[in-house]
Amino acid sequence: QVQLVESGGGLVQPGGSLRLSCAYSENTFEFVAMGWYRQAPGKQRELVASIDRESITTNYAATVKGRFTISRDNAKNMGYLQMNSLKPEDTAVYHCNKALLMSTLDDVSNLRSWGQGTQVTVSS
Numbered sequence: 001q002v003q004l005v006e007s008g009g010g011l012v013q014p015g016g017s018l019r020l021s022c023a024y025s026e027n028t029f030e031f032v033a034m035g036w037y038r039q040a041p042g043k044q045r046e047l048v049a050s051i052d053r054e055s056i057t058t059n060y061a062a063t064v065k066g067r068f069t070i071s072r073d074n075a076k077n078m079g080y081l082q083m084n085s086l087k088p089e090d091t092a093v094y095h096c097n098k099a100l101l102m103s104t105l106d107d108v109s110n111l112r113s114w115g116q117g118t119q120v121t122v123s124s
Contacts, residue, residue, distance in 0.1 A: 001113070002024065002025055002026050002028070002098070003024075003025040003115065004022055004023070004024060004025070004095075004096050004097060004098065004115045005022070005023045005025075005115055005116075006020060006021070006022050006023075006094060006095060006096055006115055006116065006117050006118040007020070007021050007023070007118055008020040008021045008118055009093075009094060009117075009118030009119045009120045009121075010119075010120070010121070011121045011122075011123065012086055012120070012121070012122055013122070013123070013124050014086060014087060014088060014122055014123075014124055015085060015086065016086050016122070017082070017083060017084045017085075017086065018083045018086065018120060019080060019081070019082050019083070020036070020080065020081040020083065020094055020096075020118060020120075021078060021079070021080055022034065022036070022078065022079035022080070022081075022096030023077065023078060024077040024078070024079070024098070025077075026077070027077060029072070029074055029077040029078075029079075029098075030053060030074040031053060031100070032053065032098040032099060032100060033050060033051065033052050033053055033098065033099055033100070033101060033102035033104075033105055034050065034051055034070075034072055034079045034096060034097070034098050034105075035047055035048075035049065035050035035051075035096065035097055035098070035099075035105035036048045036049045036050070036068075036070060036079075036081045036094060036095070036096050037094070037095045037096070037097060037108065038090075038092035038093065038094045038095070038120075039092055039093050039095070039117075040089075040091060040092040040093075043092075044108070045095070045108050046061065046108070047061060047105060047106060047108065048060070048061050048064055048068065048081070048094070049061065049064065049068055049069075049070035049081060050070065050102055050105045050106075051070045051071070051072055051079070051102075052102045053074075055071065055072055057102065058070050059102075063089075064083075064090075067083065067084050067085045067086075068081060068082065068083050068084070069081070069082040069084075070082075079096055081094070081096075083120070086120075086122045087122060088122045088123060089122075090120060090122050091120060091121050091122050091123070092119075092120060093117040093118070093119050093120075094117055094118050094119075094120055095114055095115060095117040096115070097111045097113075097114065099111065
């Protein structure tokens with residue numbers, strides 16, 4: 001079974017930056033679209049950003065557009081989320097996930113398997 005392992009979270013001050021990484025366990029990463037999600041305490045998990053197989057199309061939630069950048073390196077089976085100008089409301093556990101179709105990533109209920117995620121805390 002394919003595993004996704006997130007890393008790169010931490011504690012950062014408002015206005016700071018973090019780069020999250022998502023390691024995909026098989027050499028089939030180039031065949032899937034990828035998304036980053038977050039879940040804050042007491043809230044539903046939400047899609048933050050998604051990217052298609054060839055990095056041609058990206059989508060962002062309105063709350064992060066202009067601050068976050070999703071990218072991927074298919075040769076390394078890695079996905080990334082560069083987060084700039086972080087705000088306290090960005091505090092959450094961040095997860096990555098994948099799907100054959102980018103549109104599948106739009107609905108969290110379509111996705112069955114989740115990794116541990118990585119905690120991002122934005123606080124002064």
